[in-house]
Amino acid sequence: MINHHPPLELLFDYAAGTLPEPVALAVATHASMCPACRDEISAVEALGGALLETLEPVAMSATSLDAVLARLDEPEATPVTVSAARAASGVASFLPGPLRRYLGEVLPGGWDRLPWRRVTRSLEELRLPMSVQGFKASLMRLAPGSTVPVHTHRGQEFTLVLAGGFSDETGEYLPGDFACKDQTHVHRPVVDTDEPCISLVVLDAPLKLTGMMGRLVNPFINRM
Numbered sequence: 001m002i003n004h005h006p007p008l009e010l011l012f013d014y015a016a017g018t019l020p021e022p023v024a025l026a027v028a029t030h031a032s033m034c035p036a037c038r039d040e041i042s043a044v045e046a047l048g049g050a051l052l053e054t055l056e057p058v059a060m061s062a063t064s065l066d067a068v069l070a071r072l073d074e075p076e077a078t079p080v081t082v083s084a085a086r087a088a089s090g091v092a093s094f095l096p097g098p099l100r101r102y103l104g105e106v107l108p109g110g111w112d113r114l115p116w117r118r119v120t121r122s123l124e125e126l127r128l129p130m131s132v133q134g135f136k137a138s139l140m141r142l143a144p145g146s147t148v149p150v151h152t153h154r155g156q157e158f159t160l161v162l163a164g165g166f167s168d169e170t171g172e173y174l175p176g177d178f179a180c181k182d183q184t185h186v187h188r189p190v191v192d193t194d195e196p197c198i199s200l201v202v203l204d205a206p207l208k209l210t211g212m213m214g215r216l217v218n219p220f221i222n223r224m
């Protein structure tokens with residue numbers, strides 16, 4: 001039972017195709033685990049399609065129709081780097097579909113076989129390759145019983161639990177649960193399950209820092 005979902009505006013932006021790649025990955029991976037959010041996204045996409053139909057024909061090119069149709073399949077998109085044969089044989093089937101394309105060379109055998117990099121005694125990380133700057137997307141594995149020091153965030157932090165779970169001041173997070181934190185949150189997650197907590201974590205801190213400069217500078221640039 002999933003109790004924590006992405007905020008609606010995030011689902012809307014995902015359906016509209018306007019989210020940056022790492023955030024879209026977090027939403028797509030949640031949606032692949034959450035029928036309720038899949039339905040929500042489908043409804044928004046259907047609404048978007050209905051709105052497009054009311055526009056002048058010139059607004060709907062064959063290319064944009066293809067793009068809309070292509071997006072309908074996205075949560076269950078075919079992995080790009082995992083061969084069809086391996087996917088068909090169930091290799092890496094422990095990974096939600098949207099994540100598989102980022103971990104193409106993963107060996108069979110579950111989470112333990114991922115190429116984790118040890119950060120501290122209780123934390124391991126696996127950075128995911130992203131084509132956009134300003135974001136960091138990683139799988140994080142925290143040992144049972146470990147706590148993350150109290151911290152705030154310079155920008156947005158999106159966390160999707162994939163295995164195990166954690167708790168913080170806002171509740172308990174289990175597989176499929178999606179947490180969305182920003183600089184107004186101070187939290188202290190505790191891994192209170194018997195198994196490690198494995199999460200997809202997306203940070204947009206650097207982007208947030210340049211946001212204010214962007215707002216100050218952009219009106220000026222637009223006038224030039």
Ligand SMILES: [Zn+2]
Pocket residue numbers: 002004005006030031034036037038
């Ligand atoms: Zn959901």
